[in-house]
Amino acid sequence: MKANQVFTPGKEPSITYIDDHLIERARMLHDALDAGAAVISLSGPSKSGKTVFVEKMLEKNA
Structure with missing residues (x-):
């Protein structure tokens, strides 16, 4: 598995x-x-997933 498969900005x-x-x-x-x-x-x-966590939470709050 390549790093860009796991960590892809955006x-x-x-x-x-x-x-x-x-x-x-x-x-x-x-x-x-x-x-x-x-x-x-x-x-x-x-x-560690900080941005993804917040984005997921904001989707749920919208």
Whole structure:
């Protein structure tokens, strides 16, 4: 498998994105977004799925 099959900027990873360990974090983000007027900080190592996580959550909140 080539790296560009896993890490493709601008596209959702179909191989590496696993969200079962993010259920509690998703609830916390959803609650914060619903509360409004809040600063939300998200951190983690490069290529850990931060952007994809937020994009998925924003799709669900739309």
